[in-house]
Amino acid sequence: MGSNPLQAQSLVSAARELLIPGSGYEQVDRIVTGLKRSDLSGVASLRPLRVKILGNITTDYITDYIRLMLVRAGYAPSLEAGHYGSLVRGLMGEVALTPDACDAAVVILTHRDIQFPPRPGATMAEARELVEREAGFWSSLLEHCKVPTAIVSFDLPPYRVLDEQDGLAAGGLSWHVKMTNLELAARLPGTAAFIDAEALQYRLGAARWHDSHLYHLCKQPFSMEALPEITHTIVAALIGLLGRGRKVLALDLDNTLWGGVIGDDGLQGIELGPETPDGEAFVAFQRYIKNLSQRGIILAVCSKNRDEVARSPFHKHSAMVLKEDDISCFVANFQDKASNLRHIAKTLNIGIDSIVFVDDNPVECALIRSELPEVLVVELSEDASDHIRALEASKAFPLRTLTSEDLGRVASYRAMGAVRDAAAAPGTDMEQFLAGLEPQAFVEKVDSSSVDRIVQLIRKTNQFKLNLSTFQEADIFEGADGVVALRLADRLQDYGIVAIAVTRPADGILNIQNWVMSCRVFGRRLENLMLEILRDKARQLGCTNIQAGYVATEKNVILPEVLLRIGFTAAANTYSTGVQAGSVEPHYMTIIYRR
């Protein structure tokens, strides 16, 4: 059964069509059962992913649901779950959580795994000491997670010996759990992301999180009905760690950002502002979106309107929280929204699979789902007070740590727009323009403050990327001499680390193992500077040639052209160039070495 490729393909489609949250448990469970029996290796659109799952619970059911969520995210997973009771031994090294053994891992901690519980009546000093031991114990175990690992933090127990004080006072187990989670969160290895179990418990409710009947039956503490939400959350975190979280929020306007239709109701007629309950809800939704943009999510508008009509509330309505400046790409016309989303992706230089599309109109949503299945569609209800929850429930924007690049991203997309517009405008003197930006390139040191970003950028970059090889923090430190990390800043802004080359000399050749550059700085000739630096490096090492092995993917098709332009020659997929300075276009950058 189900090993038939056609059947597998239709199951994958059915899995993608499920609404999580939204579809009923029985419907979801049938597809979970089907996927379990199917061989997904023949489904062309899925990429393989090996995941290990560890927890001191029966992990079988949760594994089946993780499979569903990974299939929905575009993977053909092979999953390996640890046995009940094997968590600590597994983390101590019995289960290899290394890149040769698996691509990612999931660790589920529960309050039952607490090693140093306080006794009721413990003093504050004793209780703090126990938290310290607990966090120390687990953080040293979790150091073994050398692959991207999503860790569900300790949950609050279903009982409270100290009653209301259990979570508030030293000596309570709930207090111990909360404090341990906070302490552990600060000590996680760079490969790991924490999932806040308390927040999950809160969303699911106590009865679904702690199903004592089921725990008694089979040692799974959560009710079956809670599995979709739990695994959706786990897989969202994994996707974030794998660098495949979404980047752009494309917003409809009418009945999404305000109530009513601006083209019909006019500036005074739309509902927005504290005067009405709906108007207030739309303001709250806009404020939430503004916060997302401050967090680094790029905003776009995708509206069926005349452009000047669509923009008028942004200019003239006093209750608008979002300003025109917040929108990196504003598209209002009467073309179909699928074409417009493609245009937005092209303008922002991002993949179509980086987009989250938000609309209240079921027809538009259905169109995007069928035309652009890579886009994540969030369909809003008529009730504006539900908008924030609906968007958040999509879990489209997983976040591990907020980096300075995240915080500066929106500004840099705006700057990118300025560069693009200048390049496109007829009569622009490109050389004068680039020089006028006063660019500075910093050659960064590989250290604990930069390594996160280096690993992240190599993982996340799609377009300017030599091949699919990625590196762990340890690899980067080990090969630090061969790593060139460039930070770009100009008079508009600091872009952070945006280009990395990982190199290694062998037999007189400097091999570029991977080379990535953020799409935000395309057109700035940073690749020219990188080559200049690599040539210096090669000469210092006594190398006479530089070589780069290109592996084509769906997304890195631009690379050959760029490499040839800056002076590489190609023999099959190997690109090579000499170590003497060649004649390429000037980059106008001041170079600053950070040692």
Add this chain to the structure above:
Amino acid sequence: MAELSRAEVQLKLQDVFRAVFDDDSLVLTDATTATDIAGWDSLQQVKIILHCEKAFGIRLRARDINGLENISEMTDHLVAAVNKAARK
């Protein structure tokens, strides 16, 4: 829930099995055992118990169910449990 005949209970049990194994052609008889149905392992057993609890509006205990040898015994057990609940 009202009292059910043995045949009614077994028909409902068949629906449970069809849902759990996602197979609408599955047929239960008194003689059916775990070895007759592909994939009927301890994990599916838990799902069968949960589905039965929902379908019949009763609570079941693992140790009562796990000792049962075939569908006949399972049906008898459910008939007793359902009708005990109905008389309450």
